[in-house]
Amino acid sequence: xxxxxxxxxxxxxxxxxxxxxxxxxxxxxxxxxxxxxxxxxxxxxxxxxxxxxxxxxxxxxxxxxxxxxxxxxxxxxxxxxxxxxxxxxxxxxxxxxxxxxxxxxxxxxxxxxxxxxxxxxxxxxxxxxxxxxxxxxxxxxxxxxxxxxxxxxxxxxxxxxxxxxxxxxxxxxxxxxxxxxxxxxxxxxxxxxxxxxxxxxxxxxxxxxxxxxxxxxxxxxxxxxxxxxxxxxxxxxxxxxxxxxxxxxxxxxx
Amino acid sequence: xxxxxxxxxxxxxxxxxxxxxxxxxxxxxxxxxxxxxxxxxxxxxxxxxxxxxxxxxxxxxxxxxxxxxxxxxxxxxxxxxxxxxxxxxxxxxxxxxxxxxxxxxxxxxxxxxxxxxxxxxxxxxxxxxxxxxxxxxxxxxxxxxxxxxxxxxxxxxxxxxxxxxxxxxxxxxxxxxxxxxxxxxxxxxxxxxxxxxxxxxxxxxxxxxxxxxxxxxxxxxxxxxxxxxxxxxxxxxxxxxxxxxxxxxxxxxxxxxxxxxxxxxxxxxxxxx
Numbered sequence: 017x018x019x020x021x022x023x024x025x026x027x028x029x030x031x032x033x034x035x036x037x038x039x040x041x042x043x044x045x046x047x048x049x050x051x052x053x054x055x056x057x058x059x060x061x062x063x064x065x066x067x068x069x070x071x072x073x074x075x076x077x078x079x080x081x082x083x084x085x086x087x088x089x090x091x092x093x094x095x096x097x098x099x100x101x102x103x104x105x106x107x108x109x110x111x112x113x114x115x116x117x118x119x120x121x122x123x124x125x126x127x128x129x130x131x132x133x134x135x136x137x138x139x140x141x142x143x144x145x146x147x148x149x150x151x152x153x154x155x156x157x158x159x160x161x162x163x164x165x166x167x168x169x170x171x172x173x174x175x176x177x178x179x180x181x182x183x184x185x186x187x188x189x190x191x192x193x194x195x196x197x198x199x200x201x202x203x204x205x206x207x208x209x210x211x212x213x214x215x216x217x218x219x220x221x222x223x224x225x226x227x228x229x230x231x232x233x234x235x236x237x238x239x240x241x242x243x244x245x246x247x248x249x250x251x252x253x254x255x256x257x258x259x260x261x262x263x264x265x266x267x268x269x270x
Numbered sequence: 271x272x273x274x275x276x277x278x279x280x281x282x283x284x285x286x287x288x289x290x291x292x293x294x295x296x297x298x299x300x301x302x303x304x305x306x307x308x309x310x311x312x313x314x315x316x317x318x319x320x321x322x323x324x325x326x327x328x329x330x331x332x333x334x335x336x337x338x339x340x341x342x343x344x345x346x347x348x349x350x351x352x353x354x355x356x357x358x359x360x361x362x363x364x365x366x367x368x369x370x371x372x373x374x375x376x377x378x379x380x381x382x383x384x385x386x387x388x389x390x391x392x393x394x395x396x397x398x399x400x401x402x403x404x405x406x407x408x409x410x411x412x413x414x415x416x417x418x419x420x421x422x423x424x425x426x427x428x429x430x431x432x433x434x435x436x437x438x439x440x441x442x443x444x445x446x447x448x449x450x451x452x453x454x455x456x457x458x459x460x461x462x463x464x465x466x467x468x469x470x471x472x473x474x475x476x477x478x479x480x481x482x483x484x485x486x487x488x489x490x491x492x493x494x495x496x497x498x499x500x501x502x503x504x505x506x507x508x509x510x511x512x513x514x515x516x517x518x519x520x521x522x523x524x525x526x527x528x529x530x531x532x533x534x535x536x537x538x539x540x541x542x543x
Contacts, residue, residue, distance in 0.1 A: 109410070121414045
């Protein structure tokens with residue numbers, strides 16, 4: 017399997033706190049990888065390294081064969097066109113309508129006509145089931161709706177790599193299920209057109225094992241387990257924390 | 271023994287605190303210089319965001335007009351009144367026009383306009399960019415392959431540099447008119463003498479020098495306010511802190527920059543005076 021993202025001995029500290037401690041692993045292309053771990057263990061920091069929102073203190077992050085930090089500011093900005101990212105808070109532009117939010121990346125990076133932009137925005141909003149909310153502003157939407165608009169905006173340019181930061185945190189079980197379904201379907205739908213690599217950050221074990229092709233478990237700044245969901249179910253990993261973290265889930269399901 | 275210990279434990283602590291303040295000042299200054307360098311890096315990059323620049327010009331220029339008209343008018347009136355009363359004592363009432371004109375064009379108009387724009391627009395820049403920062407909207411821009419400096423900072427600074435001289439021009443016009451009304455209407459100074467001395471002593475260099483000052487102030491107030499907003503952390507409290515800092519640092523910087531600009535402008539533009 018060709019890796020899309022490679023972490024090579026990456027270390028990141030904030031003050032005296034080491035958040036990522038010499039991490040090395042690979043995320044394969046065209047798959048949905050979930051980075052799992054308890055809250056506050058540096059999962060978001062890991063995700064921010066992939067898209068270059070943070071720079072590693074040591075080591076390298078190679079994305080699609082390129083070290084982001086070997087590029088100039090302008091090249092790095094250009095390079096980010098390969099990405100779509102859904103933030104934990106959705107991070108919609110609160111001064112713009114839903115339509116303008118989803119149209120934003122299209123307007124920025126293509127020279128499509130207003131008509132074409134509109135049809136593209138509608139198509140993406142239909143994918144997330146929110147075509148009726150097109151004229152609303154973000155403050156009029158619920159948390160789950162905002163995340164769905166955020167997802168529509170992230171996939172607006174049909175990116176090669178999709179990053180999700182805690183997509184189901186703070187949502188009710190029904191909305192969690194609906195967002196999971198959406199992530200899964202987006203992966204399949206976009207995959208039909210080109211190869212999409214998805215990376216999901218989550219502490220939600222239940223959701224993870226439903227959608228993931230590959231699971232990476234982050235604990236105390238290090239990767240303690242990495243494999244297919246079946247590997248976890250079959251008890252391949254012996255680290256005590258793996259068992260502890262997954263116990264609740266497997267007791268229920270196996 | 272206890273009392274004798276107090277100064278010896280306090281003094282190293284005080285010097286350490288002082289050292290910390292100096293270090294943090296140098297750190298902040300360094301960050302500001304990096305931010306300014308990044309601004310110049312993105313200033314001439316395509317696409318030129320003309321619609322955003324026009325939008326900011328409207329916010330900074332057109333919507334600041336009422337406050338500039340008010341402050342300009344009353345500043346000129348007060349100045350006319352004060353100088354008029356004083357000059358009448360020496361029977362030099364006709365010099366009110368030239369005195370007010372020179373003071374307004376060279377100093378008062380650019381500085382007061384800048385302080386008004388800081389209060390109205392600098393605070394808004396820091397608050398809006400700061401809010402976008404703490405709600406991850408700035409990060410969202412970055413992830414969508416758009417530089418936040420290019421999208422948020424460049425239009426604000428460019429609009430500020432373009433609009434400040436115009437607002438200053440309005441301030442000069444309204445202020446002079448205010449002084450004229452007070453001097454001729456209230457203090458019975460001869461209108462012709464007022465105008466004659468005004469046009470004789472105030473020349474193009476004075477107005478041009480004032481405009482240059484205004485543009486430089488526009489640059490500093492907007493880049494400082496944007497930088498404060500951009501460096502916001504810690505949620506709503508952080509946004510409040512950034513806004514306060516934007517206003518305080520911009521205002522103080524304007525007065526400091528004013529001193530150096532004045533000495534430079536006097537050297538190069540009015541060397542013969």
